[in-house]
Amino acid sequence: MLKNVLDNKENYQPSLSIDCVIFGFHDNQLKVLLIKTKHSHEWALPGGFVPVDEDIDDAAVSVLYGRTGLKGIFLRQFATFGAVKRNSIDFSNRVLNFYGIPLDEGKWYTNRFVTVGYYALVDFLQAVPQPEGKNEIVEWIDHHVVPDLILDHKKILDKALETLRMELNLMPVGYNLLPEKFTIPELQKLYETILGRKLDRRNFLRKITAIGILTKLDEKKSNVAHKAPNLYSFDQDKYNEVVKNGLHQGW
Amino acid sequence: MLKNVLDNKENYQPSLSIDCVIFGFHDNQLKVLLIKTKHSHEWALPGGFVPVDEDIDDAAVSVLYGRTGLKGIFLRQFATFGAVKRNSIDFSNRVLNFYGIPLDEGKWYTNRFVTVGYYALVDFLQAVPQPEGKNEIVEWIDHHVVPDLILDHKKILDKALETLRMELNLMPVGYNLLPEKFTIPELQKLYETILGRKLDRRNFLRKITAIGILTKLDEKKSNVAHKAPNLYSFDQDKYNEVVKNGLHQGW
DNA sequence: ACAAAAGTGTTTTTCTTACACCCATGC
DNA sequence: GCATGGGTGTAAGAAAAACACTTTTGT
Missing domain, CATH: 1.10.10.10 (Winged helix-like DNA-binding domain superfamily/Winged helix DNA-binding domain)
Known part of the structure; x- marks a missing residue:
């Protein structure tokens, strides 16, 4: 939860995040696990921050575990996104505002975040979407009909799918x-x-x-x-x- | 230069760096541009930090330009390295010590850095290695005989070459x-x-x-x-x- | 009995591999 | 004139693509 992270920001890698594109397969549809936070009309990829004492790969495992309850899953880093404008200060301020965090206290969060993208392949039936608190809706959504996503998450998702398609040539799935x-x-x-x-x-x-x-x-x-x-x-x-x-x- | 960065650390993305594996081809050898800093007996990949107002891709371009004088070159992000132990505090302290920077002042630099790896393909004859100051030796080294590298730079180099080999199947080189x-x-x-x-x-x-x-x-x-x-x-x-x-x- | 999906084999074409001879140049 | 590397074609084998009929099951 953002508030917790901000209260212990010295325990987290500054300006770095993890975003996971979690793929599942059901009803002949390739589905993506997406999250809607109540402070936004848009959806988001499940993501998180990186504890300073945790490898980024392990942090990605934690995000996956936190959202699906699954461990030991296929999870692969595919790209890192670091455009200056990828997270607008406008968006950050809205988030802070929603959680009632003073802008000053949330300063850590308003910088440009560089995010490392991972994609996961999970068994749809075994993965139980786990919202954090009441402010979240976690849902499997057919990749053909993904709604608007926050920030550059659409770009991240597209890149994940592109990578997955390419890796079909290199490994079985x-x-x-x-x-x-x-x-x-x-x-x-x-x-x-x-x-x-x-x-x-x-x-x-x-x-x-x-x-x-x-x-x-x-x-x-x-x-x-x-x-x-x-x-x-x-x-x-x-x-x-x-x-x-x-x-x-x-x- | 590290001293400059530390004096303006608010202008740089914290705990994030760029490392470039710059490949050239000469004498039927695949060569890699490596740097030896006088404070270390080991060599290093050319790298740098990321200004807060610069896309990470652009920061990589800057590193490449700074080391070779080349622009508009094939440059591709291939992986991000973020193991907790990737840069030891021991190493950081030695670097600070070499530059005569008090540990306190250099605190920004002693955390775990996450580094984004890029590889570049450049024309050996057009790339003029450009050392920064007298403390650096910049050299093209045959990839078969790369000496010991600092931190996890050997791993980064290996991954770059592996990526390049794989991408030969996807694009001409x-x-x-x-x-x-x-x-x-x-x-x-x-x-x-x-x-x-x-x-x-x-x-x-x-x-x-x-x-x-x-x-x-x-x-x-x-x-x-x-x-x-x-x-x-x-x-x-x-x-x-x-x-x-x-x-x-x-x- | 029929509609709908599953199982199976053969032929054609395309790509990959293996292989050998002649040619031009510098020494 | 000979050693060295450059240029070129063909035949065999492997992999990919195209293609049709039979089987099973629920309705």
């Missing part, structure tokens, strides 16, 4: 975004949603299985319209290995 | 690293040096020309041992277009 057991069509829809285009079913199957990270279960999805699709799970060892070593390269 | 007119073998050696492995001449030619960024000049390299190779230049429009739109993708 799905663990953390899908439930433990899933079907190939579900995985394909995840890829299609991230990439924003349709893929061929047969070619997708061949390519995704060739990576060698899938275990075909002796089980079919039940209670489903039409032909029951097979269930798969990730072979976690191989999955991690591939994430570590990377996928194909060009040159 | 050469403009800025090579003189205006160059030969295919030179360009190939650049690629080989960055990637750290040999490439097949014939396949390289096919692949690099297929990108459509090269203009074959009606001119051969003169005064050269053995058969004179053809000179090429980059078609700047197409080059920039490809850098913007990216190269091939996987999915």
Whole structure:
């Protein structure tokens, strides 16, 4: 909470923040966890400050844990944003005003903040949005219909998605975004949603299985319209290995 | 200069710095511009602080300009480093001591600094290393034989090179690293040096020309041992277009 | 029985890799 | 004239893309 941070500002890295783009997948939609604070009509990415005795990567883990209750999640730094005008003094003053903090006391907060962007891939069903107090609404929002965001958060979100799309070429995705057991069509829809285009079913199957990270279960999805699709799970060892070593390269 | 910064610390973003990995290419070596300060036996990446009224990207441009006299250069942010122990208080104190700055006065400088890493690709022959004062030695050093670096600068350098290697798959490289007119073998050696492995001449030619960024000049390299190779230049429009739109993708 | 989604294989094309010979120049 | 690097083409293999029919299930 901002008030707490300001009261202990010597414990926080000055003028530095963390913003997290938390992706989830549900209803064939790529969703982003967004926060609406009552002092703003706009939404925001979940973010926080960096304790002076904490690595920035760990601070990002804390933000993620605080907002979703999840730990040990895929979380990756993708860019740092430090335009002079990225947080306007006007915005800062509105925030301070909302919390009833005198401008003088909130001076720490009104400078330009440089923010380090992280993106996370989480299991939508396991992540329970956790508002801090009554002033917050935390919601999963389809990335296609994100409302207006504060400051440069839209830019941060766009960059995160761009990075995720690029990293699809370097690593597999799905663990953390899908439930433990899933079907190939579900995985394909995840890829299609991230990439924003349709893929061929047969070619997708061949390519995704060739990576060698899938275990075909002796089980079919039940209670489903039409032909029951097979269930798969990730072979976690191989999955991690591939994430570590990377996928194909060009040159 | 640190003393100047400390005397005007309210003009600088607190606890934030910029470090630049400046790559050049010469003698078939990928070189990195490094600085040795007389107060240290180790070398350092050229870096600097961020004026509060300057975008971090612009601050990086300033660092590059200050060290090489070059502007309008390929410069890209690649990662931000913020481990708690990345700059030890021991190191900070030694620096302050060297400049004869009382510890008290230099308190601003002894906190953990978060540093934003940028890498640049510059034309070795056009970049004139510019030491700041007599306490500095600025030198191009073959990336294979970089000496011990201060703090986590080795890690920063490694990450820069890793990023550069990866980005070879996404964009062409050469403009800025090579003189205006160059030969295919030179360009190939650049690629080989960055990637750290040999490439097949014939396949390289096919692949690099297929990108459509090269203009074959009606001119051969003169005064050269053995058969004179053809000179090429980059078609700047197409080059920039490809850098913007990216190269091939996987999915 | 039919609509809707799932499963599966083959062919074509494209890209990648491997490989060998002749050419021009400086010494 | 010979050693050294530059220039060029082709054939084989691998990967990607295009494509259609059969199967299962709920209604």
